[in-house]
Amino acid sequence: xxxxxxxEAFLTLAEELHFGRTAERLHVSTARVSQTVAKLxxxxxxxxxxxTSRRVELSLVGRQLYExxxxxxxxxxxxxxxxxxxxxxxxxVLRVAFNGPAAGQLLVGVTQLFRDRHPDCxxxxxxxxxxxxxxxxRAGEVDLALACHPVREEDVVMGPVLVREARMLAVxxxxxxxxxxxxxxxxxxxxxxxxxxxxxxxxxAMTVNELxxxxxxxxxxxxxxxHTRRYFARPDLAYVPFENAEPVExxxxxxxxxxxxxxxxxxxxxxxxxxx
Amino acid sequence: xxxxxxxEAFLTLAEELHFGRTAERLHVSTARVSQTVAKLxxxxxxxxxxxTSRRVELSLVGRQLYExxxxxxxxxxxxxxxxxxxxxxxxxVLRVAFNGPAAGQLLVGVTQLFRDRHPDCxxxxxxxxxxxxxxxxRAGEVDLALACHPVREEDVVMGPVLVREARMLAVxxxxxxxxxxxxxxxxxxxxxxxxxxxxxxxxxAMTVNELxxxxxxxxxxxxxxxHTRRYFARPDLAYVPFENAEPVExxxxxxxxxxxxxxxxxxxxxxxxxxx
DNA sequence: ATGTCTTACGGAAGACGTAATAATA
DNA sequence: TATTATTACGTCTTCCGTAAGACAT
Numbered sequence: 001x002x003x004x005x006x007x008e009a010f011l012t013l014a015e016e017l018h019f020g021r022t023a024e025r026l027h028v029s030t031a032r033v034s035q036t037v038a039k040l041x042x043x044x045x046x047x048x049x050x051x052t053s054r055r056v057e058l059s060l061v062g063r064q065l066y067e068x069x070x071x072x073x074x075x076x077x078x079x080x081x082x083x084x085x086x087x088x089x090x091x092x093v094l095r096v097a098f099n100g101p102a103a104g105q106l107l108v109g110v111t112q113l114f115r116d117r118h119p120d121c122x123x124x125x126x127x128x129x130x131x132x133x134x135x136x137x138r139a140g141e142v143d144l145a146l147a148c149h150p151v152r153e154e155d156v157v158m159g160p161v162l163v164r165e166a167r168m169l170a171v172x173x174x175x176x177x178x179x180x181x182x183x184x185x186x187x188x189x190x191x192x193x194x195x196x197x198x199x200x201x202x203x204x205a206m207t208v209n210e211l212x213x214x215x216x217x218x219x220x221x222x223x224x225x226x227h228t229r230r231y232f233a234r235p236d237l238a239y240v241p242f243e244n245a246e247p248v249e250x251x252x253x254x255x256x257x258x259x260x261x262x263x264x265x266x267x268x269x270x271x272x273x274x275x276x
Numbered sequence: 277x278x279x280x281x282x283x284e285a286f287l288t289l290a291e292e293l294h295f296g297r298t299a300e301r302l303h304v305s306t307a308r309v310s311q312t313v314a315k316l317x318x319x320x321x322x323x324x325x326x327x328t329s330r331r332v333e334l335s336l337v338g339r340q341l342y343e344x345x346x347x348x349x350x351x352x353x354x355x356x357x358x359x360x361x362x363x364x365x366x367x368x369v370l371r372v373a374f375n376g377p378a379a380g381q382l383l384v385g386v387t388q389l390f391r392d393r394h395p396d397c398x399x400x401x402x403x404x405x406x407x408x409x410x411x412x413x414r415a416g417e418v419d420l421a422l423a424c425h426p427v428r429e430e431d432v433v434m435g436p437v438l439v440r441e442a443r444m445l446a447v448x449x450x451x452x453x454x455x456x457x458x459x460x461x462x463x464x465x466x467x468x469x470x471x472x473x474x475x476x477x478x479x480x481a482m483t484v485n486e487l488x489x490x491x492x493x494x495x496x497x498x499x500x501x502x503h504t505r506r507y508f509a510r511p512d513l514a515y516v517p518f519e520n521a522e523p524v525e526x527x528x529x530x531x532x533x534x535x536x537x538x539x540x541x542x543x544x545x546x547x548x549x550x551x552x
Numbered sequence: 553a554t555g556t557c558t559t560a561c562g563g564a565a566g567a568c569g570t571a572a573t574a575a576t577a
Numbered sequence: 578t579a580t581t582a583t584t585a586c587g588t589c590t591t592c593c594g595t596a597a598g599a600c601a602t
Contacts, residue, residue, distance in 0.1 A: 002356045004279045005567075019582060029569050034583055036567085044356075045364030053575045053582045061359050068355035072348040079344035080278045080320075083337050088321030281592080295557060305594050310558055312592090329557045329600045559598070565591090573584070 001043070007073060009036040010048060014066040015138070017049075017056045025139045074257035085261035090118040094262045097128040097142040100208060102227035103250060106163060106273070107146055114269040121262055129207050137255055143263055146270075148225075149249040157259065159252035159267050162274035165226040167245040170215045171238050177221070178238035185245050192220035212237060225250075277319070283349060285312040286324060290342040291414075293325075293332045301415045350533035361537035366394040370538045373404040373418040376484060378503035379526060382439065382549070383422055390545040397538055405483050413531055419539055422546075424501075425525040433535065435528035435543050438550035441502040443521040446491050447514050453497070454514035461521050468496035488513060501526075 013022045013033060023030040041048050048062035058066060084092070094114075098107050104127065111123050128136055128145065136142045137156055149158055169188075171177045177187070194205060194214055205211035209232075211222045216236035225248035229239040252270055254263050289298045289309065299306040317324050324338035334342060360368070370390075374383050380403065387399050404412060409421045413432060425434055445464075447453045453463070470481060470490055481487035485508075487498045492512035501524035505515040528546055530539050 002280060002353065004283075007280075007352070020580095028567090030582075031570080031584080032568060038583085044359050045367070046359075046362070048359075051582075052577090053580075054577055056582090061362050064362070065355055065359045068358075069352045072351040072355070075348040076283070076345050076352075077278065079341055079348070082344070083320050083322075083341040086322070086337050086340070091321070296555095304592095306557075307559080307595080308593060314558080327557075328602090329555080330602060332557090554602090555600105556602105557598105557600075560596085562593105562595095564593080567590075568588080570587095571585085573582100575582075576580085577578100 002040075006036055006040045007069070009033050010040060010062075011066065011070060011073060013037060013049065013056070014058055014062065014070075017058075019056065078257055078259070081260045088120075090121045090262055090265055092262065093122040093124055094144065094266055095124045095126065095142040096144045096146065096266070097126050097133060097136055098146040099128050099130050099133065099148075100227070101231045102163070102165075102225070103146045106250075106270075109273045110266070110270045113273055114266050117269065118262075118265060121265075123266075131206055133253065137253060137258075140255070140258070143254060143258055143260070144266060145253045146250060147253055149251050151253055155256050156253050157256045159254070160271055161249045161251045162270055163250040164247045165250075166241050167248050168224055168226050168229060168239045168241050170212060170222040170224050170228065171240060172215060172218050172221075173236050173238050175221070175238070177240055180240050182243040183240050184243055188221075188223075194220040194222045208232065224248075278316075282312055282316045283345065285309050286316060286338075287342065287346060287349060289313060289325065289332070290334055290338065290346075293334075295332065354533055354536070357536045364396075366397045366538055366541055368538065369398040369400055370420065370542055371400045371402065371418040372542065373402050373409060373412055373421040373423075375404050375406050375409065375421075375423055376503070377507045378439075378441075378501070379422045382526075382546075385549045386542070386546045389549055390542050393545065394538075394541060397541075399542075407482055409529065413529060413534075416531070416534070419530060419534055419536070420542060421529045422526060423529055425527050427529055431532050432529050433532045435530070436547060437525045437527045438546055439526040440523045441526075442517050443524050444500055444502050444505060444515045444517050446488060446498045446500050446504065447516060448492060448494050448497075449512050449514050451497070451514070453516055456516055458519040459516050460519055464497075464499075470496040470498045484508065500524075 008026060009022065012025050013019065016022045016025065019030045019033050023033045026033065037048065044061065046061045047059045048065065050057050050059050096107060096111075098104050104125075107125055111125065114121070114123060126142065128142075130147070133145045133147045134151070134153065134156065137145055146162075149161060151158055169177065169183055171191075177183060177191070194211055205214055205222075208224070208228065211224075212228075212232055212234065214220065215222045216234060224239070226239075226241070252267055254267075284302060285298065288301050289295065292298045292301065295306045295309050299309045302309065313324065320337065320341075322337045323335045324341065326333050326335050372383060372387075374380050380401075383401055387401065390397070390399060402418065404418075404421065406423070409423045410427070410429065410432065412418045413421055422438070425437060427434055445453065445459055447467075453459060453467070470487055481490055481498075484500070484504065487500075488504075488508055488510065490496065491498050492510060500515070502515075502517070528543055530543075
């Protein structure tokens with residue numbers, strides 16, 4: 001008595017706190033989520049969520065239940081995944097997200113190696129905007145993402161660093177910094193730094209192109225990785241390296257409860273390609 | 277993807293290793309168990325059980341899966357039970373097994389107190405043969421059992437001792453021991469001791485009456501608790517106390533993953549009745 | 553030959569989506 | 578008024594038991 005679909009509806013709603021998004025993640029209608037949760041609450045005998053048509057939040061019993069069953073259910077799904085993997089070897093689909101042409105190019109090589117080794121496992125690559133990466137991972141829309149480290153989230157694991165590149169500043173072509181050979185981090189205090197999703201949690205630009213356009217328009221400057229200079233050379237911009245900044249590091253991300261054999265095997269392939 | 281009914285069919289079959297008993301525990305037909313497991317195996321891509329129509333045993337992947345999933349699922353069901361308890365207070369049914377008239381009499385008092393405190397929770401009492409106690413607990417047919425301590429099983433928990441009584445020996449009326457005021461444990465070496473389910477794992481008598489009948493027929497002697505003398509006084513038997521034996525101890529037993537609020541509340545009531 | 557697992561098939565339960573409704577900010 | 582949760586209802590999947598079959602001892 002506590003069906004899988006009820007469990008997942010409850011867990012997902014507890015995370016999303018929104019019937020629409022929950023339904024989307026579960027690929028069902030919002031009506032179904034509502035009815036499923038309502039039925040569960042009737043059986044428990046108490047509201048699991050306090051909600052109006054505008055806000056959803058966990059009740060006390062709901063929170064307690066969530067905390068107790070979330071890790072256990074992750075364990076079960078992971079164990080099942082492992083059983084499938086050892087049952088049929090590496091099969092199924094592995095969905096990988098990336099952001100930016102440099103990451104894409106790296107993934108091409110990794111994917112070739114992976115497909116070579118595991119021909120029965122399908123690999124699907126999707127480009128993501130930086131702000132999509134974590135939501136996609138959390139929703140299970142992708143199993144892996146190649147993104148900028150560091151991501152400090154409890155439910156997401158970072159793999160080893162695959163690429164390290166110099167941190168550079170994108171400035172308008174006419175800016176005084178454009179004539180400098182190098183910059184120091186201290187120089188940033190004298191200019192407006194536009195936030196960029198790869199390096200910040202509160203972005204003003206959702207994509208690299210948006211950021212660079214803003215910089216070109218003189219709205220400010222932007223911190224980017226060295227690859228940007230190669231892939232996004234523009235007449236209205238100049239890129240100047242820092243002399244004392246930490247490098248930008250790229251690596252794979254996956255959900256901490258999503259470390260399936262597929263994910264681990266892809267991580268192995270990625271590390272080999274990056275090192276070789 | 278791993279429905280509750282599949283999970284329970286798998287876990288139960290892994291414990292019973294028998295489709296018929298599994299079906300019985302799950303209250304479904306054996307055909308259903310067979311189809312459910314078969315479907316699960318198709319999805320995993322490997323046999324979970326090696327079986328003929330005569331023998332069922334866990335495969336390697338099956339064993340791995342069982343060990344990883346068993347504790348997690350227990351956690352989930354227990355958490356759900358707790359949610360229901362805190363949601364509607366103590367409701368539902370509590371099924372308690374006991375063995376022997378003395379235990380039954382104690383349970384009458386405990387049940388009265390429990391019903392007084394938790395009028396919304398139904399209590400069902402069933403008498404069990406000593407050999408039924410553990411199977412019934414494991415199958416979830418009862419939530420609690422009042423039985424002889426000690427039971428040393430990993431999946432069964434013993435509550436505190438509720439009753440302590442002298443250990444006595446049942447002997448034929450004409451036996452030389454029948455004229456003794458007391459016996460020592462050493463005396464047992466000179467006679468045939470019939471095993472009794474309450475005190476042994478390899479019984480020759482399934483019930484107390486069977487044991488006493490055998491003793492009366494001169495087949496041997498039997499070790500029993502003092503209450504037996506009161507409830508099973510027979511002309512063909514004599515009961516003689518030991519002077520140096522450990523007392524017989526009675527207490528409640530429940531499944532280690534079945535410590536619901538109902539079970540705990542009944543345990544509390546039992547302890548109060550036994551002490552008061 | 554008997555007990556046990558599996559296959560075949562018809563019926564019922566309930567999970568699902570669409571569309572209309574209620575409620576909140 | 579717009580957004581979001583809930584209710585109503587018809588469809589369809591699939592879970593289920595019965596009964597017959599296959600298999601091993």
